[in-house]
Amino acid sequence: MSLPTHVRLVEVGPRDGLQNEAQPISVADKVRLVDDLTDAGVSYIEVGSFVSPKWVPQMAGSADVFASIRQQPGITYAALAPNLRGFEDALAAGVKEVAVFAAASEAFSQRNINCSISESLQRFAPIMQAAREHGVKVRGYISCVLGCPYQGQVDAEQVAPIARELRDMGCYEVSLGDTIGTGTPGATRRLFEVVGAQVPRAELAGHFHDTYGQALANVYASLLEGINVFDSSVAGLGGCPYAKGASGNVASEDLLYLLQGLGIETGIDLDKLIDAGQRISAVLGRASGSRVARARAAR
Numbered sequence: 131m132s133l134p135t136h137v138r139l140v141e142v143g144p145r146d147g148l149q150n151e152a153q154p155i156s157v158a159d160k161v162r163l164v165d166d167l168t169d170a171g172v173s174y175i176e177v178g179s180f181v182s183p184k185w186v187p188q189m190a191g192s193a194d195v196f197a198s199i200r201q202q203p204g205i206t207y208a209a210l211a212p213n214l215r216g217f218e219d220a221l222a223a224g225v226k227e228v229a230v231f232a233a234a235s236e237a238f239s240q241r242n243i244n245c246s247i248s249e250s251l252q253r254f255a256p257i258m259q260a261a262r263e264h265g266v267k268v269r270g271y272i273s274c275v276l277g278c279p280y281q282g283q284v285d286a287e288q289v290a291p292i293a294r295e296l297r298d299m300g301c302y303e304v305s306l307g308d309t310i311g312t313g314t315p316g317a318t319r320r321l322f323e324v325v326g327a328q329v330p331r332a333e334l335a336g337h338f339h340d341t342y343g344q345a346l347a348n349v350y351a352s353l354l355e356g357i358n359v360f361d362s363s364v365a366g367l368g369g370c371p372y373a374k375g376a377s378g379n380v381a382s383e384d385l386l387y388l389l390q391g392l393g394i395e396t397g398i399d400l401d402k403l404i405d406a407g408q409r410i411s412a413v414l415g416r417a418s419g420s421r422v423a424r425a426r427a428a429r
């Protein structure tokens with residue numbers, strides 16, 4: 131398969147990246163991060179989550195963040211919604227696109243959203259209905275597609291029917307999440323072969339955490355499978371509160387560097403993206419998780 135000429139990056143740093151941070155991060159710092167990403171030319175930014183603050187305290191101020199970010203036309207500013215309550219809160223905050231999140235492993239589903247996989251899909255049904263009524267687009271996530279922190283191995287055959295169900299319910303795209311980063315390029319290719327037989331590849335995205343250092347290789351394997359949308363996190367921020375030891379997503383700067391090297395367009399300015407990552411890393415008081423950003427800083 132030939133490589134695409136254009137890839138869409140879904141920047142999840144402000145949500146997936148920050149949700150696991152123990153230290154308080156001010157609304158102003160979150161707003162600054164989103165605005166910096168807008169200025170860098172990112173076309174899709176996941177800004178926050180309308181989840182229970184008891185479960186994920188760091189996302190509690192998401193409505194305040196939405197109220198203060200500088201929204202530019204043509205850019206999607208999205209949020210997670212686990213249930214109808216979350217969807218309604220997102221709607222009240224002016225959110226135009228939400229993401230629902232399921233898991234490929236029963237154990238992870240219970241730890242993350244306190245219900246079984248099938249119950250989670252039932253919970254999404256009223257969200258899909260309300261979203262249709264309000265003209266809100268819905269993206270779907272599936273976690274643990276290449277391994278689960280509680281159950282271990284997850285087969286692609288477990289992922290495919292959930293992806294198909296999310297699509298049938300009305301998700302315009304389903305992002306397959308390697309939550310604990312154990313996936314390898316071989317397993318990634320097989321995953322997209324199996325899931326791609328049930329859901330068109332143009333409606334699938336890759337979401338790779340870099341815990342085992344495989345994320346960029348998995349992106350490349352996905353490109354070879356015809357996948358054109360990837361989630362990433364500026365400065366490699368992140369980890370999942372319900373996957374102990376999981377590190378951040380593939381760093382957006384490193385992903386962009388890879389894509390630029392392949393001649394693939396994204397519309398994003400690498401220097402500005404690096405600046406955005408350096409600024410939030412300074413707020414967090416640690417070095418950027420992006421190797422490209424660190425290499426540039428050392429020059």
Ligand SMILES: CC(C)(COP(=O)([O-])OP(=O)([O-])OC[C@H]1O[C@@H](n2cnc3c(N)ncnc32)[C@H](O)[C@@H]1OP(=O)([O-])[O-])[C@@H](O)C(=O)NCCC(=O)NCCSC(=O)C[C@@](C)(O)CC(=O)[O-]
Pocket residue numbers: 146149179180181182183184185186210212213215216217219231242243244271272273274307308309337370371372
């Ligand atoms: C789904 C629930 C709410 C179920 O949690 P529950 O305890 O079963 O829910 P409940 O309906 O029994 O409600 C319990 C309390 O939460 C409140 N509540 C209920 N819903 C909401 C809401 N939407 N917003 C705010 N508050 C809410 C509700 O009002 C009540 O408050 P109380 O009466 O105790 O004061 C909970 O488990 C939850 O919020 N989980 C979120 C977990 C999460 O955000 N995980 C991280 C995101 S997923 C991820 O990172 C993976 C991904 C997407 O990146 C891909 C990958 O890497 O794999």
